Amino acid sequence: MTIRVGLIGAGVMGSDHARILSTAVSGVELSAVSDPEAARMARIVETFGPARMFTDPVDLIRDGGVDAVLIASPDQTHGALALACLDVGKPVLCEKPLAASVEECVRVIGKEQAMGKRLVTVGYMRRFDPGYVEMKRRLDGGELGAALVMHCIHRNVAAPSFMTAPMLITNSAVHEIDISRFVLGREVRRVSVVTPRRTRLSNMQDPQIVLLEMNDGVVVDAEIFVNAQYGYDVRAELVCEKGSISLTPPHDVTVAHSGSESFAFPDDWRPRFALAYRSELQAWVGAIGSGVPAGASAWDGYVATAVANAGLKSLASGEPTEVKLEARPACYS
Ligand code: ISE
Numbered sequence: 001m002t003i004r005v006g007l008i009g010a011g012v013m014g015s016d017h018a019r020i021l022s023t024a025v026s027g028v029e030l031s032a033v034s035d036p037e038a039a040r041m042a043r044i045v046e047t048f049g050p051a052r053m054f055t056d057p058v059d060l061i062r063d064g065g066v067d068a069v070l071i072a073s074p075d076q077t078h079g080a081l082a083l084a085c086l087d088v089g090k091p092v093l094c095e096k097p098l099a100a101s102v103e104e105c106v107r108v109i110g111k112e113q114a115m116g117k118r119l120v121t122v123g124y125m126r127r128f129d130p131g132y133v134e135m136k137r138r139l140d141g142g143e144l145g146a147a148l149v150m151h152c153i154h155r156n157v158a159a160p161s162f163m164t165a166p167m168l169i170t171n172s173a174v175h176e177i178d179i180s181r182f183v184l185g186r187e188v189r190r191v192s193v194v195t196p197r198r199t200r201l202s203n204m205q206d207p208q209i210v211l212l213e214m215n216d217g218v219v220v221d222a223e224i225f226v227n228a229q230y231g232y233d234v235r236a237e238l239v240c241e242k243g244s245i246s247l248t249p250p251h252d253v254t255v256a257h258s259g260s261e262s263f264a265f266p267d268d269w270r271p272r273f274a275l276a277y278r279s280e281l282q283a284w285v286g287a288i289g290s291g292v293p294a295g296a297s298a299w300d301g302y303v304a305t306a307v308a309n310a311g312l313k314s315l316a317s318g319e320p321t322e323v324k325l326e327a328r329p330a331c332y333s
Helices: 012-024 038-048 057-062 075-087 102-115 130-141 165-184 274-290 298-317
Strands: 003-008 028-034 052-054 068-071 092-095 120-123 147-155 188-194 208-214 219-225 233-240 243-246 255-257 260-262
Touching: 003 012, 003 057, 003 274, 012 028, 012 038, 012 068, 012 274, 028 038, 028 057, 038 052, 052 057, 057 075, 068 075, 068 274, 075 092, 075 102, 075 120, 092 274, 102 298, 120 274, 120 298, 130 165, 130 233, 130 243, 147 165, 165 188, 165 208, 165 219, 165 298, 188 298, 208 298
Parallel strands: 003 028, 003 068, 028 052, 068 092, 092 120, 147 219
Antiparallel strands: 147 233, 188 208, 208 219, 233 243, 255 260
């Protein structure tokens, strides 16, 4: 059976998802695309083959030729579009964040729970990155003892013009929020955002240090620096009682030349997490076929947004902020 996917959003991520779906994922066909800009839709159709074009994303969601929906539109549109997918009972992979507000996330969870069916997956692709998967496997194996501290680094080359200081948390640090929950298997109880000296190459608070206190006492520190200039660089080291587990940068070669050995950093997250994106999409398509969910759930999407929002309060107040979560519905355990 071929799953006909409708893609909402033909920007950077939408185009990349279109490429991966059309070239690297089996059992799927890109059947429709929606974007406010006709030229961007046309580029996807020209490059990746015939797909119907919709100006209104809700028309795409309701269309009989679309079995499942991939949302890659701007962050603030995610929640309403995910709800529209649930209205018609279609599986949806929603790019992170699930929704900008906690209230909207709660509406998605409530609706999914009432339907009695897991239809929403959130695109926290790092859960499919071989490095983080192995980090979790080694921690769960127990040979290194209990986790104590997780150090994370998340650096982008240069922030797009629409990026704001709060977005370092809601758009970038949400990945560390999600992946630390995934690796450690714990919830975040308190968030503090520390603001170091600012780079002169940006007019917002950049970098920021996001500190997550997990409910078993593990502390996660994440440096988020979105104008780091030199390359896209994501690192993590999990310090345990009897050793530590570090991600190794996934490059194909190192080059020895002129007295030094080096490797190249990617420009952004697409090459760095290429394998993760591909596995995430393949797992999503497989899960639609099998009915067994894979990847981050709507609950995970809700928690990431709730923790990020606590981070926003801490950024504004300078104080640590407690995270208060709803009770987890049984369908997400
Ligand atoms: C972007 O939206 C992403 O999701 C990337 O993975 C992240 O590294 C980047 O900081 C975000 O702006």
